Amino acid sequence: MPTIFLTGGSGYIGTHTCLTLLNAGFNVIVLDSNINSKKRALKKVLEIYKLSSFNFKNQLFFVEGDIRNENLINEIFEKAKNKKMPINAVLHLAGLKSVRESINNPLEYWDVNVGGSIKLFRCMIKHNCHTIVFSSSATIYGIQEIEDSIKEDGSINPINPYGENKVTIEKILKNIFDGSKENWRIANLRYFNPIGAHSSGLIGEEPRGIPNNIFPYICEVGSGRIDKLQIFGRDWPTRDGTCIRDYIHVMDLAEAHKSALDYLNKKDSEFINLNIGTGIGTSVLELVKTFIKVNECNLNYEFAERREGDSYHLVANNELALQTLNWKPQKNLEDMCRDGWQWQKFNKEFLENTSSINLQKLI
Ligand code: NAD
Ligand code: UDP
Numbered sequence: 001m002p003t004i005f006l007t008g009g010s011g012y013i014g015t016h017t018c019l020t021l022l023n024a025g026f027n028v029i030v031l032d033s034n035i036n037s038k039k040r041a042l043k044k045v046l047e048i049y050k051l052s053s054f055n056f057k058n059q060l061f062f063v064e065g066d067i068r069n070e071n072l073i074n075e076i077f078e079k080a081k082n083k084k085m086p087i088n089a090v091l092h093l094a095g096l097k098s099v100r101e102s103i104n105n106p107l108e109y110w111d112v113n114v115g116g117s118i119k120l121f122r123c124m125i126k127h128n129c130h131t132i133v134f135s136s137s138a139t140i141y142g143i144q145e146i147e148d149s150i151k152e153d154g155s156i157n158p159i160n161p162y163g164e165n166k167v168t169i170e171k172i173l174k175n176i177f178d179g180s181k182e183n184w185r186i187a188n189l190r191y192f193n194p195i196g197a198h199s200s201g202l203i204g205e206e207p208r209g210i211p212n213n214i215f216p217y218i219c220e221v222g223s224g225r226i227d228k229l230q231i232f233g234r235d236w237p238t239r240d241g242t243c244i245r246d247y248i249h250v251m252d253l254a255e256a257h258k259s260a261l262d263y264l265n266k267k268d269s270e271f272i273n274l275n276i277g278t279g280i281g282t283s284v285l286e287l288v289k290t291f292i293k294v295n296e297c298n299l300n301y302e303f304a305e306r307r308e309g310d311s312y313h314l315v316a317n318n319e320l321a322l323q324t325l326n327w328k329p330q331k332n333l334e335d336m337c338r339d340g341w342q343w344q345k346f347n348k349e350f351l352e353n354t355s356s357i358n359l360q361k362l363i
Contacts, residue, residue: 005031218287
């Protein structure tokens with residue numbers, strides 16, 4: 001079975017991707033510092049996975065550590081080789097992701113996101129691992145003034161350090177691809193707006209403090225932990241005056257990673273940028289109303305000023321991903337709202353219970 005090195009695997013997208021990889025039969029080695037995630041998250045992944053696999057404990061290994069620790073990453077590659085499960089590919093999700101924090105603390109963001117990636121790529125070269133799927137973001141497109149969906153060759157115009165980090169990492173990967181004597185296989189997945197959770201309600205997004213993104217914020221308001229949602233702007237040139245985004249179920253996004261790996265494995269050499277979204281635009285008001293309808297709950301909201309730096313319309317043209325990956329999003333907005341809320345309720349009520357499952361350590 002191929003072995004995947006999954007950085008940031010304890011996080012929101014990482015846990016769902018980890019589960020998808022395990023279900024597909026891959027061995028998975030997770031490296032995560034847990035700076036923005038909880039240790040129990042991967043245990044919950046195994047709790048879900050054990051229902052479908054007898055051998056559930058021996059496929060997943062966890063290493064707690066920092067992506068900037070080059071010695072540790074080298075050790076991971078070596079230990080994996082010694083265990084007769086050499087790393088075939090890397091899924092690089094680890095990083096810091098708050099736009100606001102990246103403005104307030106740019107050095108930390110460049111250090112972790114770009115510095116950490118460089119160390120990882122150096123280790124990959126050293127250990128002859130030339131296949132990588134990188135978590136990029138639609139944020140690299142910056143403020144769009146167009147109502148068409150965005151193609152991968154659309155203008156790249158990041159407007160904050162976080163977006164600049166993502167563009168830089170994409171560029172570094174392109175330089176490696178162009179300059180290396182080896183055949184590299186590289187996919188930059190530009191995620192649009194992942195929301196929702198696994199339908200079990202056992203894993204999902206756990207933002208620290210008050211969330212910035214709309215969906216976890218809605219969940220907090222729905223739970224009564226925050227009084228009211230502010231909808232930023234009601235006078236945008238859209239069908240109901242609120243901003244439009246392309247929300248994608250996190251399990252569909254997780255599947256896209258597996259499909260990207262399958263796609264790269266069939267290639268001798270490849271460098272590809274792919275928009276990962278549904279291609280469907282949803283306004284903030286439509287999202288709020290769907291959430292209320294599907295979950296039969298109350299959600300206080302009010303209209304507020306436009307948020308600085310917002311695009312009013314950011315929707316993926318996902319044609320390239322549909323054509324190349326043999327992948328198609330399966331879940332709709334109602335699924336996203338239902339599953340996200342299920343996680344929120346479950347999380348609140350049960351998740352403090354510790355799991356009896358122990359994670360296998362690689363080191
Ligand atoms: P997340 O914060 O839940 O997951 C990231 C994980 O990386 C966390 O578990 C965190 O502890 C870990 N991490 C952070 N710094 C680290 C370090 N120095 N060393 C080791 N581990 C470290 O975020 P997510 O939403 O799961 O995002 C995963 C990736 O996808 C990130 O690279 C993010 O930038 C990107 N992305 C996310 C979104 C989104 O809306 N969630 C959209 C586009 C791109
Ligand atoms: N938004 C909002 N209230 C909030 C958070 C977000 O109205 O408390 C809006 C925001 O203006 C944007 C959409 O929801 O139009 C998605 O915002 P988010 O920050 O989740 O994603 P991004 O803007 O990075 O795509």
